[in-house]
Amino acid sequence: MTSTPGRTDRVADYTERFGAFLESDVAPLEAALAGQDAGTPWNPRLDEAGRMHPAVWEARREAQRRAAAAGLYAPHVPSGLGFSDFTRAEMQHVEEYVYRHAGLGLGLAALAWTEGPNPAIEHCSDAARERWLAPLLAGEITAAFANTEIAVGTDVLAMETRARRDGSDWILDGTKAWITNAHFCDVVQITAVTDPGAGTRSLSMFLVDATSPGFTRGRDIPTMLDDGLTGELHLDGVRVPAENVVGEPGDGFALAMAWINWRRLCRGGMCAGWGTWLLDRALDRAGQRTSGGAPIADLQAVQHMLADIDADVYAARAASLQAQAELDALPGGAFGVPLHPDAPRLMSLVKVINDEAFLRVADRALQVHGGTGLRKGSPEEKLYRLARNLKIPAGTVEIQRNAIARGLLRGTR
Ligand SMILES: Cc1cc2nc3c(=O)[nH]c(=O)nc-3n(C[C@H](O)[C@H](O)[C@H](O)COP(=O)(O)OP(=O)(O)OC[C@H]3O[C@@H](n4cnc5c(N)ncnc54)[C@H](O)[C@@H]3O)c2cc1C
Incomplete structure (x- = not known):
């Protein structure tokens, strides 16, 4: 090592x-x-x-x-x-x-x-582990995570999806929107209000079988990603057994954050990997494409774009690795329930640093390719759209700044 x-x-x-x-x-x-x-x-x-x-x-x-x-x-x-x-x-x-x-x-x-x-579903009951987690680990089924609603994105605690007890079961009603894998999922990790007014303890997380009566897939929501995976889910009196509660009732917000933080941290490797791939492709293109009889790689204007891509990829990778190592060393690690109070700032640093660095990287990589980079379906065009998207899902970059500032100010006032 x-x-x-x-x-x-x-x-x-x-x-x-x-x-x-x-x-x-x-x-x-x-x-x-x-x-x-x-x-x-x-x-x-x-x-x-x-x-x-x-x-x-x-x-x-x-x-x-x-x-x-x-x-x-x-x-x-x-x-x-x-x-x-x-x-x-x-x-x-x-x-x-x-x-x-x-x-x-x-x-x-x-x-x-x-x-x-994902790190949230690991908190499921033994029965749910056998029914859902084992086939998920074997790649036999797929999941979705449904937190967002049409009227509620960032403001998670204002969600309207409700779960009420009926004997030992729960009955879920509501609509979720912007859900990745809405069309194809076999099981959905749904957050719903179980204790209105209880703040971060007001939500619970449920595993909902996509074949349950009352569960329907709604309209597709095409985005600039063009991945064909985002859509709505409707819950109309969906009955869920107690064994499908993830963690304990009231843990929903913390579990949702475990899922969301997992996606935030994955930005570190994703952006370093795609960033390096784009840099390799830009170096290749700059060596082959000529202007004035010489490769454009000879031009300082192009060299500086390559250098700026390298600087962003290098800095984002290093910062992310440092933060992930610090998270690993915290009691409970990155996804503990409850979460260590030093963790949110570190995770938000990873997200905001990568989201913003990768958008610059994708922009410059496309620029090196000229019009060829703008061609629909080219990797540069796709990753440019994808990079722009990254600043919104799993918490906007503004929300990451809120969390970083909260971490900095904790204990100072
Ligand atoms: C492609 C895609 C896939 C997604 N997949 C999923 C999924 O699988 N599951 C799921 O549950 N959700 C999913 N989402 C939803 C995503 O998490 C939300 O879009 C995101 O949390 C932002 O919410 P919003 O779109 O409602 O924006 P809004 O909350 O309406 O925010 C609008 C603007 O206001 C700012 N703002 C809002 N509140 C604050 C605040 N308190 N402080 C500072 N600024 C603020 C935001 O930063 C933003 O700039 C997905 C979204 C997209 C685009």
Whole structure:
């Protein structure tokens, strides 16, 4: 192990195996998908409503099942549940490797993200573990996380979805919006008000079977991402057994934050990986494209763009790794329930630093490619749109600044 936090032997083993998996399993799946006129994994063809082509979804699912069988799908999940229990610092290296080497291909789906097992669901009951978590870990089913509503995004505690007791069961009513994987999920982690007026103890989290009576998938919500995955969910008197409460009633806000903070921290490896990939592509392009009879890489104007990309990627990677290592060292780590009071500032630093650095990186990478970078479907065009998106989901950059300032001011007044 070197002095770089998280660069352990088991990470080296993981990335070597993941690299081999990309060749042995992912490349043939990508080739098969290319013959189906369904678009590519991250630029799928969409139907009229804006939904992802089913062949792309199925190719992603197959990549997930194979990754799970190879022990590659969920290295972040605790070893007590059968997986590797990698630290956040280790996960940053894993994520950077995957995003750099998978690019915008199917390999990205092979590492669990929004639709896979997450730090909140790990708090489920033994019965729910068998019913939902085990198949999720095996890549046999997918999940969604439903917190946001049409009228309530940032202001989470103002949500209107309600859960009331009926014997030992709960009955859920409400509408969730902007939900990733709304169309395809098998199970949804839904937050709902169970104790109105109780502040951060007012919410609970429920695992809702997507085949439950009263559960329906609503309209698609196409965004500039064009990923065909975002939509609404409706709950009309959905009955949920007590064993499907995640954690304890009242833990919903803390569990929602565990899920959201997981997505925030994944920005570190994601942006370092994609940022390096974009830098490699920009270097390549600058060496080949000529102007005035010489490669544009000879021009100081272009050299400075390359240098600025490198500076942003390097700084964001280093800051994220430092924060993830500090989080790993806190009692309860990054996703403890309750969460250590030093944790929110560190997680928000990772998110805001990466969201803003990666938007600059994607902008400059596109600029180096000139008009070619603007072509619809080019990696630079897609990642530019994706980078712009990053500043909103999992908490806006303004909200990250609120959390950072709260952490700085804690105990000073
Ligand atoms: C592609 C995509 C996927 C998503 N996936 C999911 C999902 O899977 N599950 C899920 O539950 N949600 C999901 N979301 C919802 C996402 O988390 C919200 O969009 C986000 O939290 C912001 O809420 P909002 O859009 O309602 O913005 P608003 O809350 O309306 O914010 C509007 C503006 O006001 C600012 N603002 C609001 N309140 C404050 C404040 N207190 N202090 C400072 N500034 C403030 C914001 O920063 C922003 O600039 C997704 C969204 C997108 C776009």
